[in-house]
Amino acid sequence: MMVFRILRANLSAGEFKEEVIRDDLLKLFLGGRGLGSYLALREVPRGVDPLDPSNKLYFFSGPLSGVATVSSSRLTVVGKSPLTLSITHSNMGGNSSYWLRRSGYDGLIVEGKAEEPVYIYIKDGEPSIRPAKHLWGKTTGSSTRQLLLENGFPPDETKAGIMVIGPAGENLVRFAGIRGSDYERFAGRGGLGSVMGSKMLKGVMAWGTRRLMDEVVDKGRFMKINNELVRRVTSHPTYQALHSYGTNVLMNIIQSMGGLPAYNFTGRAGDVTPVSGEMIKDKYVVETHGCYNCPIACTQMAAVKAGPFKVPGDKIKYEYENTWALGPNVGDLEPDAVLKLQKAANELGMDTISLGNTLATAVELARKGKLKLDVDWGDSATLIDLAYRIAHRDGIGDELAEGDYRLAIKYKDPESFIGSRGQGVPAYDPRGLKGFALAYYTANRGGDHLEAYTPTWEVFGVPEKVDPLDDSPSGVKKQASIVKWNQDLFAVVDSSVFCKFENLMPNINTENDLASLYNAAFGWNLNGSDVLEIGERIFNVERLFHVREGRWVRDELPSRMRQPIPEGPAKGHSASKMFDEGIRMYYELRGWIDGKPTRDTLKRLGLAEFDYIL
CATH class of the missing domain: 1.10.569.10 (Aldehyde Ferredoxin Oxidoreductase Protein, subunit A, domain 2)
Incomplete structure (x- = not known):
């Protein structure tokens, strides 16, 4: 049985409250992105300005964070985005997740607003709110070093977990990020750094001595599965690259x-x-x-x-x-x-x-x-x-x-914005890598490559090679299926919380591996299909947030993506056919109509409590 401890920090009242998430709820949403999104849908008021004190920030590790040695020390931050005005999740590497768990808590929820700049320090289960006026205006690197020194640590970011904002967050830049320690790690997308700034929260620091492996049910079995995964990762050419x-x-x-x-x-x-x-x-x-x-x-x-x-x-x-x-x-x-x-x-x-x-x-x-x-x-x-x-x-x-x-x-000049849901897209042109014609524009947090990473198939040929320019009927059908599967899997990865780089290698850290790790760690009885259903549930919860807010429900393709690429190997290709034909297949696979889950889909996924949103 997994015990997931959460610390709530109310900055307005200057108070903390501890909560324990039930094992049955963890089996539905895990931690990280999944649990954060579920709680945000329940707790963040409809229509609230993201920079209002009643918006909340969910800093969540996952049940396996810092325990498994297959890139598990990641942390997801969830909240209502100042950039998109709807839900977002942002993920950082480094060591913040590990030290947050070592400090005694698996997640931190921040609500309210302090009167003056503050930071939160959690040391072996003892949280405190401390003044940060001397840090306000400082850069992220300077703030990180100062927090280490004033709390008795050397200026070595491996020694404690720290998350801070810089001047952009303080000045409420809508795409301000949150820097994590070890070194220059960022929960960047969605602008949640400005939510910290609006709460006058300069940073969070964590350190502790909790023994995470002691909470694993079957240590021998867990380490055998874990070590085999590490062996498969480090023997693959992608690892070396x-x-x-x-x-x-x-x-x-x-x-x-x-x-x-x-x-x-x-x-x-x-x-x-x-x-x-x-x-x-x-x-x-x-x-x-x-x-x-x-x-x-x-x-x-x-x-x-x-x-x-x-x-x-x-x-x-x-x-x-x-x-x-x-x-x-x-x-x-x-x-x-x-x-x-x-x-x-x-x-x-x-x-x-x-x-x-x-x-x-x-x-x-x-x-x-x-x-x-x-x-x-x-x-x-x-x-x-x-x-x-x-x-x-x-x-x-x-x-x-x-x-x-x-x-x-x-x-x-709306054509000069290249993105979806108010967020610009990353470094792949969906006219030349057509899987992104669906992955980018159905991503719940807006223009995004990490809710489903189609170059795994199109570039790396993992688990099979897919032609990135194929928008024939069979090609469209294939990509719709790939995107849906990958979104469900990556929702679980972001909730566990793992890095996605193992997924660039054949059949590593997919649904069956994750099920095996969870079963050994906590005595659960999951199979691969159960794991994908967890991811599907999480993805639908995020879409319900959009439906509730009345924003970004329909998935749309920007006009520039309907224009052919003017030159190069993909010259003459556009994203129109892949999107227009693929979105219908995608909605059918998801059990959605015009971007919305149906009541039957919610019932199937155990989300009937949110029927009222539809």
Whole structure:
């Protein structure tokens, strides 16, 4: 039997309350994204402004977080998004999840608003609310180091779990993120850093001595399953590629397939080798490490030691998505500048994807003469300056701090927003990787590649190769089925809470492996079908939040995705056929009508308590 302990922090009252989640509820929603979304649907008032004190933040680990050694030390934050005005979930790696659990709690719910800046410190089951006026205005890195030092730790982020916001969160930038410790980890998407800022919450720190393995029912069986998973992961070629080059190993691969967008999805960059994983590894990377308890260790830390874009004394955690968003997407292929912009975003505390999307929208609007801003594609110095102005809502930065969707609407050019549900999409063009024509635009948190990652099939051929340009009737049917299955599985992964990189390898950490881990750990009796049903339940709960709010219920394809790609290997392809034909098949598979679950679907999934929403 699993005991899942939650700490509620009411910042308005300055009080804490402990709760225990029942085992039968955990079997329905697990932890992380699933439990957070279920509680948010029940607890967050309908129609509330995300920056109102009555919005809540759910910082949840999962039942297996920090125990299994297959990339399990992740944490999901759930809340109502200032960017999309509906539910979002955002996921970070590092060690925050591990130390939160070691501190005595599996989840933290924050509600209310403090009168002055504060942080929460949880030490071996003893929580406290402490003043943070001395940290307000400081960058994420400086705040993290200060919290460690003033609580008796060396300036080593492996020694405790810390989650903080930077100036962007304090100034309520709608795409502000939350930085996690060990190092520059981010729950970036959806703007939940600004919800922390609205609550005057600078950060959360956790440390403790709870022995997580002591709570595993069958330790021998659990470790046997776990160790076999680790063996399968570390013997696969994808493991070595990720370990050697990090996620940016994808830059040249996606470009070669014609699926790398550039210039706000209006064109194709030339030679992207200067910002590729191979080139940056060779010239800039100074350190490789991993999240706590991870065998892959894909994190690449770079340094820019000289030149006009020098980053003095600091390492830069960089990724594929960040490099695309702040590189080819804004027309910049100068690696020094792209890395410096990533570092600025990390220190200021902004989601790098949404920052890049917003800058790209601003450049397009400026080029069209609609936005009075002296900037063009690849204008490195101006783009870096704009990042600081956005974080501080200085001048034009105040407009850009509202995000790409609101910027495009304000200047009456909705086509310049490339996204869904108010959130811009990441580094794959769904006209060239057609699975994303469904995955992006059905994602509950808005334009997103990690609610279903179709390049697993289209690029890596795992578990089978799918032609990324095939929109024949059989191809559409295949992709609809893939997206639905992957969304259900990834909802479970985000609730367990695991990293998704194992899923890039054949039949690793899929529903049957997860069932085996849960059964050994807690004496449950799940099979693979049960696990997928848990994921389907979670996905439907999130969609019910949209239905209740009356926002983003129907899934729609942006007009630019109906226009053919102008050049490259995918030239002439659009996402129209895959989406228009696929969405009907997708809704049929889900048991939805026009984006809404039916009552029969809710009943089948044990969600009849939410019938009233329909």
